[in-house]
Amino acid sequence: MTKSHTPIPFIDLKAQQRVIRPQVDRAIQRVLDHGRYGFGPECEEFEQALSKFTGVQYVLGCSNGTDALTMLLIDLGVGPGDAVFVPAFTYIATAEVVALRGATPVFVDVDVDTFNMDAADLKKAIKVAQEKELKLAGVISVDLFGQPADHDAIAAVAKNHDMWVISDAAQSCGALYKGKSTLQFGLAATTSFFPAKPLGAYGDGGAIFVHDDKLKRRLENIRVHGHGVNPASIESLGLTGRLDTIQAAILLEKLKIFPAEIENRQKSADIYNEALSKVVHVPHISEERTSVWAQYTVRVKHAKQRDVLQDHLTGLGIPTAIYYKRPLHVQRVYRYGLLDRCLENTDQLSDTVISLPIHGYLRESVQNQIIDGVLGFFKK
Ligand SMILES: Cc1ncc(COP(=O)(O)O)c(C=O)c1O
The missing domain is CATH 3.40.640.10 (Type I PLP-dependent aspartate aminotransferase-like (Major domain))
Incomplete structure (x- = not known):
């Protein structure tokens, strides 16, 4: 807990x-x-x-x-x-x-x-x-x-x-x-x-x-x-x-308070980036773009590590989500859209991504708890 x-x-x-x-x-x-x-x-x-x-x-x-x-x-x-x-x-x-x-x-x-x-x-x-x-x-x-x-x-x-x-x-x-x-x-x-x-x-x-x-x-x-x-x-x-x-x-x-929320999301993303970049691949925002951080999604080395990290965080009461664990081209109803091609990056991402909590009201103390949870996993 x-x-x-x-x-x-x-x-x-x-x-x-x-x-x-x-x-x-x-x-x-x-x-x-x-x-x-x-x-x-x-x-x-x-x-x-x-x-x-x-x-x-x-x-x-x-x-x-x-x-x-x-x-x-x-x-x-x-x-x-x-x-x-x-x-x-x-x-x-x-x-x-x-x-x-x-x-x-x-x-x-x-x-x-x-x-x-x-x-x-x-x-x-x-x-x-x-x-x-x-x-x-x-x-x-x-x-x-x-x-x-x-x-x-x-x-x-x-x-x-x-x-x-x-x-x-x-x-x-x-x-x-x-x-x-x-x-x-x-x-x-x-x-x-x-x-x-x-x-x-x-x-x-x-x-x-x-x-x-x-x-x-x-x-x-x-x-x-x-x-x-x-x-x-x-x-x-x-x-x-x-x-x-x-x-x-x-x-x-909601639109009236949205700009302030976007700023808060950016601040939270900056804090995550700073704290986690040594242990996971933090999100990369390309030049001349800003994100609204609908998700804060990091990448780890492989599927097993991702799943164990998720269990570890769940055990600490830290919710996570995996978007998207089974990409569309591997779903039975959509497989025809692959046109027999190979989508290596999508396959790799679906094995290695994990999203951490982010929103416009993430308190520093709560974010520190989440960061400690992630860092603690990699210290083991
Ligand atoms: C990329 C993308 N497209 C379309 C939709 C569909 O939006 P809605 O759920 O409002 O139908 C979503 C919603 O989750 C989405 O993330």
Whole structure:
């Protein structure tokens, strides 16, 4: 057990709630009073606040980060025979949306230091997809654990093959690439407000970020069963893709404290980096990028060491997580997207990564406990 006998949370949403509870209570009360639970005024207000925060002109709040991707793929007409290139080392949703459209999610290896899509391997995957006579449709990049992908390098490869790019920024809202929000990249970008995300709701939520007003209008239709605000005229396929008003009201309050939380996450990451770099591979953030530290993920030597370290920390009451222990290309339902290739870095990472607690409210004393736990393991 820990010295304090207080369980250490992996993400401390209660500490955050203590800071904003009165504001959140009032915000929910306002929604209950006006009673517009779908598309209430808070929805538009939140979209405008996000537009200001990210510098992207058009923002559409929506039901979650998965639907955000799906709505874009519906608009792009992605379907059977299409190859959509996705990193193999990501959360399942990135590939799932492609597979659900009947297209092939073609898995691309990642850079071992940044955990993000490797543009050089993207070129190799494209070549193999062409040999297999798949139609090159697009790329979905992911900013894993809060660090931006190499957006310029990915865009250059995609452009050479006349493919679109969607930036799946579910984990990176608030991060910057060359001074710009990750939501600015690609034909469109998406994010998630799942409660555990850096900017999280108290339920599901997501958003789509676009630069073109025609695309925005089509997505508004798709977001409500293809008819948008006019049920008499169904323009396309669609889904129940709204962000509900209560979540928008909560997120408006959370967005106000988000910049300070990002700073705190960075401070915690700096402390971890300093304390742990001699015993594990600490995360590498490439030049001209900032991370929002959705996860603080280190690498150890091999799977056995990782699993014993995790048991050791669990024994000390220190929670950890492994994202992602079995990458997508080895999962039975997704194996076809490997195109018989070998993704060595993804395989290596899935054996050696382990994530430590990080959030905007990590007290120094608690972080020291975690650091002592890790250092103690390597002293043995
Ligand atoms: C990289 C990535 N893409 C997509 C999603 C899907 O977001 P949601 O859970 O809001 O559907 C997530 C969420 O965990 C994610 O991490």
